[in-house]
Amino acid sequence: MLLRAHFAWSEIYLKRAIVVGSGAGGATVAKELQGAFEVTVLEAGREFRPFTADLSLVGKFRKSGLLFDERMIRFLFPAMKVRKSSGELIIVNGSGAGGTTTICTANGIRRDQCLKEIGINLDKEFEELEREVPLSDDHRRHWNAGTKRVFEICREMGLDPVPSPKLAYRNRCAACGRCIFGCRRGAKWDSREFLNVAMERGAKLLSGCRVKRVFADGGEVYGVEVAGSVRFGFLPADLVVLAAGGLGTPVILRESGFECEDRLFVDPMLCVATKWEGVGQDQEIPMPFIVQREHFMVSPYFDYLSFFFNRQWKYSSPDIYSMMVKLADTGSGSVTGKKITKGLNEIDRSRMNEGVSLCMEIFRRLGREEGDMFLGTINAGHPGGMLPLTGKEATTFHHDWLPQNLYVADATLFPESLGNPPILTIMAMAKRIGRICAALA
Numbered sequence: 001m002l003l004r005a006h007f008a009w010s011e012i013y014l015k016r017a018i019v020v021g022s023g024a025g026g027a028t029v030a031k032e033l034q035g036a037f038e039v040t041v042l043e044a045g046r047e048f049r050p051f052t053a054d055l056s057l058v059g060k061f062r063k064s065g066l067l068f069d070e071r072m073i074r075f076l077f078p079a080m081k082v083r084k085s086s087g088e089l090i091i092v093n094g095s096g097a098g099g100t101t102t103i104c105t106a107n108g109i110r111r112d113q114c115l116k117e118i119g120i121n122l123d124k125e126f127e128e129l130e131r132e133v134p135l136s137d138d139h140r141r142h143w144n145a146g147t148k149r150v151f152e153i154c155r156e157m158g159l160d161p162v163p164s165p166k167l168a169y170r171n172r173c174a175a176c177g178r179c180i181f182g183c184r185r186g187a188k189w190d191s192r193e194f195l196n197v198a199m200e201r202g203a204k205l206l207s208g209c210r211v212k213r214v215f216a217d218g219g220e221v222y223g224v225e226v227a228g229s230v231r232f233g234f235l236p237a238d239l240v241v242l243a244a245g246g247l248g249t250p251v252i253l254r255e256s257g258f259e260c261e262d263r264l265f266v267d268p269m270l271c272v273a274t275k276w277e278g279v280g281q282d283q284e285i286p287m288p289f290i291v292q293r294e295h296f297m298v299s300p301y302f303d304y305l306s307f308f309f310n311r312q313w314k315y316s317s318p319d320i321y322s323m324m325v326k327l328a329d330t331g332s333g334s335v336t337g338k339k340i341t342k343g344l345n346e347i348d349r350s351r352m353n354e355g356v357s358l359c360m361e362i363f364r365r366l367g368r369e370e371g372d373m374f375l376g377t378i379n380a381g382h383p384g385g386m387l388p389l390t391g392k393e394a395t396t397f398h399h400d401w402l403p404q405n406l407y408v409a410d411a412t413l414f415p416e417s418l419g420n421p422p423i424l425t426i427m428a429m430a431k432r433i434g435r436i437c438a439a440l441a
């Protein structure tokens, strides 16, 4: 009788999965898992709201001198979290439903070479994603005359510039240039769309829920400890997937007694800017095209953090044209608790200098004077690498020293920095991991 009751119970009730984080990795896993498991997504941040204030007013306010530390951005825009690393790097990420995808510049680029090298083929997952998310590089009509000219110069220099594929509904995009403040028109895709699909299928989202650690016994996890402003205490689970991002997941692992490797990468980014009266880059699609080099990429990008907080950015926003150099940095650094240990080493610096020289040469060919050029503040927003996959985990996506029902599904798993926008590659990987986990039900 008792046995029969047990069978009836397990047929009616699904096993419980907790997914930690609702960004690129977490939302994708939740969507794949719901149905096989009863999924609860635990998100430390709150509901995401775009920053809607007039940016030119903030631009005027910076002249008061009261904006002097990038971390103050949270007073204007709480969804953007800025921290400083030991090596004085400004580290940026999103906090809230949708994670960092809500403040991204909408680039959807496949960069899975380092995964292929260890025997991971995600072709099927990328093909599916192409059907599930809007992805288009058909936005040249929105480029302003300055960007068109810079594109031509890059072409003449043999740099093979390529229009960036954008995760956006083109017909809704007003090319306003505010992507990093969240899209007010619903034109930019972000991972809340996958989260909504998961919730329509029955998943739950608990926001304001920070996971401190996972509990394990006998090689299996059985729940998590939550310490949020809304909920706290123990939540039981039959499966836990950590997707709290490259800075969040290693902290939870370490708090739970599982070691990570001190191989943090962050993809540092530095902008080279020039005075260019009336060019209006502040009001066009950010990163409209990309030039790929061996260790870095270059792309036009109006850097609002530098504009607000860096005194060298003294011109008004429509009169600045800026190009970012984004590095694939060497993976050395770590995050423990609230402390991020990360700086640029000699190799990183020399690669960054190479990128800066390239941007200055582009500007010289445009006829800009060297005296009109200035640099931004180095910032970074693509953390990962502290639990890298190797060929050994190429099929399982699971490190055998972790409890058998504990998985990671974010850039923490990347063997090295992509030096490029990682959302699409994180999602392809998370899709596979979601399916592997679904088979455990």
Ligand SMILES: Cc1cc2nc3c(=O)[nH]c(=O)nc-3n(C[C@H](O)[C@H](O)[C@H](O)COP(=O)(O)OP(=O)(O)OC[C@H]3O[C@@H](n4cnc5c(N)ncnc54)[C@H](O)[C@@H]3O)c2cc1C
Pocket: 020, 021, 022, 023, 024, 025, 026, 042, 043, 044, 045, 092, 093, 094, 095, 096, 097, 098, 099, 100, 101, 103, 104, 105, 106, 107, 108, 109, 180, 209, 210, 211, 212, 243, 244, 245, 246, 248, 249, 252, 380, 381, 382, 383, 409, 410, 411, 420, 421, 422, 423, 424, 426
């Ligand atoms: C300004 C900016 C622009 C960017 N633009 C692009 C772009 O155009 N294209 C691109 O591909 N990439 C871009 N990126 C990078 C990209 O957004 C991130 O790399 C990606 O979103 C990471 O996905 P994730 O799932 O690993 O983490 P996230 O998307 O950061 O999500 C992690 C989530 O986990 C939550 N969390 C953290 N700790 C806990 C905890 N203990 N408990 C519960 N929840 C927790 C966080 O609040 C967050 O919501 C950009 C980054 C920045 C900063």
Ligand code: SF4
Pocket: 106, 168, 172, 173, 174, 175, 176, 177, 178, 179, 180, 182, 183, 184, 185, 186, 187, 188, 284, 285, 286
């Ligand atoms: S440019 Fe403006 S309208 Fe277009 S996706 Fe970005 S924020 Fe939305």
